[in-house]
Amino acid sequence: MLQPCRRRERSTDLQTALLLQLDYCVDLFKLDVMTIADQSGTVVASTHTHGEPVAEVLAAYAPLLSRNRFRDNRGQLMAQLQRQIGPHASSVAVRRFHFAGDEFYVCSLGGLGARSELALHRAVNGVRRIMNSLR
Secondary structure, eight states: OHHHHHHHTOOSSHHHHHHHHHHHHHHHHTOSEEEEEETTSOEEEESSOTTOHHHHHHHHHHHHHHHTTTSTTHHHHHHHHHHHHOGGGGGEEEEEEEETTEEEEEEEESOOHHHHHHHHHHHHHHHHHHHHHHO
């Protein structure tokens, strides 16, 4: 039943629309944080206020984690991430996507397994729709 409320809260401002999408996914999938990062690891949008360490750290690590998903140094990256954000680092999930020739990442913190994968999928689809309609 969250969907009708979300539809009423649409925005024509890109940042606001992205934030509404991320907030919706966080609420629906019971996550702690969702962040969109660009290919340089900079926060594009986040459910945490810009400048808060969690959003900035997730954005910075997203390109690295995405590229090293199944490589040996993923363990080292996760250990570094855990030092930055604590024990919740094990629940970080990242999904890479492309839009208009640029690479972006959606990161989640706080979900595990299928729940975080569904949240990432939902967020990527929503973000693409928003970016396409508001560019």
